[in-house]
Amino acid sequence: MTSTTYPPREARQHYPVHVDATLDSGLNRWLWLVKWLLALPHYVVLLFLWMAFAVLSVVAFFAILITGRYPRAIFDFNVGVLRWTWRVAYYAYGTLGTDRYPPFTLAEVPDYPAHFDVDYPERLSRGLVLVKWWLLAIPHYLVVGIFLGGGWYAADQATSSDTSFADGTGLIGLLVLVAAVVLLFTGRYPQPVFDLVLGLNRWVLRVAAYAALMTDVYPPFRLDQGGDDPGLEFSTGARPTSPAGALAVTDAPASPAPPAGMRPSRPWTAGRIVALVAGCAVLLLSAALGTAGVAAALVDGAGRDDAGFVGGQERAFATETYALTSQTFTIHLDGAAGLTPESLVGDARVEVSGNGQDSLFVGVAETRDVAEYLSSFKHAQVVDFQGVDGDVVPVYRVTGTGAPELPPASLDVWAAKASGPGDLSLIWPVEEGDWTVVVMNADGSDRVAADVAVAATVPWLGEAAVGLLVAAAVLLVAALATLLLTLRSVEAGGAR
Template sequence: MVTAAAAPSPVVPAYPVHVDAQRPATLSRWLWLVKWVLAIPHYLILALLWAAFLVLSVVALVAIVVTGRYPESIFEFNVGVLRWNWRVAYYSYGALATDQYPPFTLAEVDDYPAHLRVDYPDHLSRGLALVKWWLLAIPQYIVVGLLVGGGATIVRSTTDAGWRWEGGLIAILVLVAGVILLVTGSYPRALYDLLLGLNRWVIRVAAYAGLMTDKYPPFRLDMGEHEGVSLYTGPPPAGPSGPSTGAVPAYGGPQPGYGGPPPGYGGPPPGYYGGPPPASLGPAAPPPGAPPPRATWTGGRLVAVVLGSLLALIGLGGLATGATMGFWHLFERDDGFVTSRAQDVASDGYAVVLGEVDLRGDGMPVDWPQRLFGEVRVRATATDGGDVFLGVAPAADTAAYLDGVRHHVGEGNRRLQLHDGGQLTVPPEQMRLWLADAAGPGTQSVRVDLPGGRWVAVVMAPDGSSGIDATVDVGATVPWLPWFALGALVAGLAFAVAGAAIIVVTSRRAISG
């Protein structure tokens, strides 16, 4: 009786982002409760490193579009940032999988139980570099959003529900692992393998979005300490002895009856991960075949490139601010006033008090607040086309006038806040508290040079009746705007050039060693 040959299990090539770790033998029951304190130095440094990662990724994008290659020194730096972040996550609340404190270095550390390596690409697609990080990666971003969520943070709800917990699947599983560790003193193997797989998925997407590879991250959960085996998986050709029979080994070694690789196949493609680490290296060793570092990032160079990146970010912010202010000055003025968007205000009370403007300038030798704003204009239009009253008055006098009267107050961008009370006894036109006022049908406008003090604009019915429904906008001449725009552009350009120079010089020195 002839037994049919078993079909080989499909084995896929390794993804060029290799994430490996060593499962801990023992863990402290209690240490994870305070790791958020112990990891603070790393969090602070990573905040700076991620800022540099962002800037250098933009530099890499330009280089890829121009040359088709990722600058080697920047590649080593960005991989180092991912590696640093992975070690901190493995130690803290990305896995809680080791009590060994993470080293302060971008380089691979053999005796640390968490490892990350990215195969350096010889060539990258210019076209993909322009679209993969913002368009092609959207499906992966959705998955990563589910995995990391708010990163186990407490955030302010956008509704009136107050505070709420926002954490992704990884945060929830880490919390479960921490509780189990606290109670039993052990870390469940299945949970450990799952967390390693989820973190591996997130890191692959981060590397892809960071332009380090053109290979799309697989929608595949590779769990466990190591990624497994990657071998040629095509159908074995018939050897001299005919079709092969019997079981096919999982990996390593030829298949029975397999006469060698197919024609033209000279071995696994570059970057294939050839299996788990050899036993001689120990489980903590990084994957074999890792190339030596192409750049040397010393502590001084790290500080320099972070400083250059921060200067570049400040410069870009200055350029954006200057360009925005220049656009407002040239194209957004209405009759000489830089004007806000019209805001709908409605109240069943007797007045709507708009946000307070503080022009006191306490301690200033010159009336700078007034000079900054220049002439101020407030406009109000009744929605139903009826009459409307608009006045500008000191905040304290307005509060006294409306004390005990039902009205609404606008505070910044928040919704109108109700101040409950009774009826209005004196119509607004009979009051003398107004610095400027206007009343009548259609659009009413007041223009005023505000002196020092705290001022508010008030919308009411001219006869003091209840019920207000109007649209309001506020504008100012802002005479300093063109000079501010010019200054921001010049300063931004200077900072950006200085930052770029520091980054270029430091990156070249990192390559030269």
């Protein structure tokens, strides 16, 4: 393999996102069959790196909006994540262009056959940052979707109900598959296919950098094929290449020192990367806890009715059978210290509304007693809900035959019950066990129809809201401290 020397940022002009690669000769015919397994460690690491990438992109968004500058340490980290992703894709099924295992680093590796870099922008538009990543990039998203696979799905959904082809691979994946099969039988990677795949990947990575706010220069609608970036030139006007077509710098004049705001940051070492990813993970956890805390506080405050119950969304049920039952709900605390059903749920309330003419019955009983009673006649159990024409309707499982011999109110198995015409309200102090709610016509006749709403007092909700918000605040402070210290340590290297 020919050694490649990648030119420094300051020597490059034209489009600020640079994607280059060199096709290795003598690729193994069989190795590509197991690269999905060999690349697994990279996929795991990239999962965490992309989590940090997303968090830091939000930070960069606000920094650009306020200051017009992309923080250099964050910029270098995010460029490194895209670079790492490109190297793994080049090794694996984004190209299959090399058998050399990708390095575990965010930094540029000059002699690796795949390269990615973005020129650091001295200033960025505060207005464009509001629209370029979603509105302006939409045309490119449609194109990239076809390259990567999502566009096929969208097109197929618009024209056909059959998604068998849409569920699969995009144009890049199909071309790489063709190259893999040719490599398997001939031992050679077709150069025209390689050039086209590189062009498609170059388009994708340019759009990714633009959407990640790294440049204000709109990506060209141009398929620049080949390993060398066609939009790359040197400040001297020359464009030397190695014998294999790899970019090289030979006797290039020393570049002037960049302005202070453009100085590169200190390298992202493994320790700094781990600290940054941990800080981002804690920040996301803090956001999740804070969101849950705010939701709990809103429900505890505005979500309770005058009687202190939470819930109570009414749903319509109707069945041709003699009884309507809920699924079994289980309350078992297994002796948990200090926990009781009263402390967790409080009182439960079941409200039932009929059509104003028939008398209804609603009761709560242990599941085994309900099963024994229902075994003698036809009944329907609510097993699920599904959306139909914008509405949510229940799904029933009907079992049994015949009619009940006794009306429900005559049984003594009910822990709580209510019956009569009009609206019914059953309040039950929750106990441990397996329980089922039953709704029937009071006389035991068929064709049960009712609107049912279930609610509970949930006494711990206010305390949970406070606990979640406090935990979120503590984690937020810890996350911000970790991120600030890490980013400052990186920026300090570029300020010297």
